[in-house]
Amino acid sequence: MPARIQIVENILSANDELAARNRAAFDRAGVLALNLMASPGAGKTSLILRTLEALRGRVRLGVIEGDLASSIDTDRARAAGIPAFQINTGGQCHLDAVMVQAAMHELPLAQLDVVIIENVGNLVCPIEFRLGSHLSVLIASIPEGDDKPYKYPSAYRGVQALVVNKVDLLPYVPFRMDYFREGVEALNPGLVTFPLSCRTGEGLAAWADWLVARVTENRSPAAH
Amino acid sequence: MPARIQIVENILSANDELAARNRAAFDRAGVLALNLMASPGAGKTSLILRTLEALRGRVRLGVIEGDLASSIDTDRARAAGIPAFQINTGGQCHLDAVMVQAAMHELPLAQLDVVIIENVGNLVCPIEFRLGSHLSVLIASIPEGDDKPYKYPSAYRGVQALVVNKVDLLPYVPFRMDYFREGVEALNPGLVTFPLSCRTGEGLAAWADWLVARVTENRSPAAH
Secondary structure, three states, X not given: OOHHHHHHHHHHHHHHHHHHHXXXXXXXXXOEEEEEEEOOOOOHXXXXXXXXXXXXXXXXXXXXXXXXXXOHHHHHHHHOOOOEEEEEOOOOOOOOHHHHHHXXXXXXXXXXXXXXXXXXXXXXXXXXXXXXXXXXXXXXXXHHOOOHHHHOHHXXXXXXXXXXXXXXXXXXXXXXXHHHHHHHHHHOOOOEEEEOOOOOOOOHHHHHHHHHHHHHHHHOHHHO | OOHHHHHHHHHHHHHHHHHHHHHHHHHHOOOEEEEEEEOOOXXXXXXXXXXXXXXXXXXOEEEEEEEOOOOHHHHHHHHOOOOXXXXXXXXXXXXXXXXXXXXXXXXXXXXXXXXXXXOOOOOOHHHHOOOOXXXXXXXXXXXXXXXHHHHOHHHHHOOOEEEEEOHHHHHHOOOOHHHHHHHHHHHXXXXXXXXOOOOOOOOHXXXXXXXXXXXXXXXXXXXX
């Protein structure tokens, strides 16, 4: 086996081990962890802020924010009253289990029901690195175009739910919803999908209800 | 030095050598090569097709298309009459000099003035790998949001021109142009910037004229 491939496999396998430990720590705290992935600007932080509003009084939310640089997203989350911790990857194109482990220690896990881990904006690299989350969710965005499932298949294959954000822009951009959905269905049959707009609020209730149901499942004794 | 860093440096240095050879081959053919980078769905292929229209009769354009999967972009380019070659990276999150070298052999370089190399849709990884191009151009897109220079600084630092696409969507999304421009200016002072819309055609003439001027410079004997 070529040396480079061996090394990549060793890195991935060390990451997987640590991810399993993160997952066990989330489980001990009774926290559902969600890995949120998307292209830059698809609306990850906007979805988190809208989800907080929708869940208030029902579910306690914490956030781990991943970015190459800046604390813009954490500032927005904290301003909205969410316990949030910023990871700056310093150029790395995805989060990994080590970074998430460090961030978990900074959050009051015992007082939370869900932690959303906002990955680096990237449709390629984050998919390959497990973080210890229970669920992976992808956000697609209407102005990105309807061909993304065909061009970035791995992003659509590895997730348990799909949010299609910015449906308020449908009148202004060319987007064939049938073509998009066919591409998704071929990669991830029956994938639960939430068309919505973080700007107008349209469609957010269905997403929030789905998330609350996952939290309730996670709280039940049979979950662990 | 840790083994992993050493290996990454070796890979980058081998890539740089090959990139220099690609550049020399472009120079021998009198072709200006352009590395076009952006997030998924920012409009790389749309810009190429609009550029072809604008340059027709003035400059002969060829295209190398990079995607994880599919030949959607090459099909669009060929349908528009552009000599085009598709690279499928098979999961790799960026193009590299080896891939471009292989693609160059498939294009009629002697009959071209410009080759646009459309990189994988990704704001992080493509920046680190030289391809042998003369110019790097980044496309930002209005619906991605105004905070992208702050979150993806390396993408904005390493380019010679910036296209800001989808200005037709400005009335429908929150985008503070001043905040965006301040972020760009801090990273890449004086960066030449083309606000435009591939959908409406607004602003494309200025971009096309700039590109024609670069081709003219490249043709002059002093260029090499």
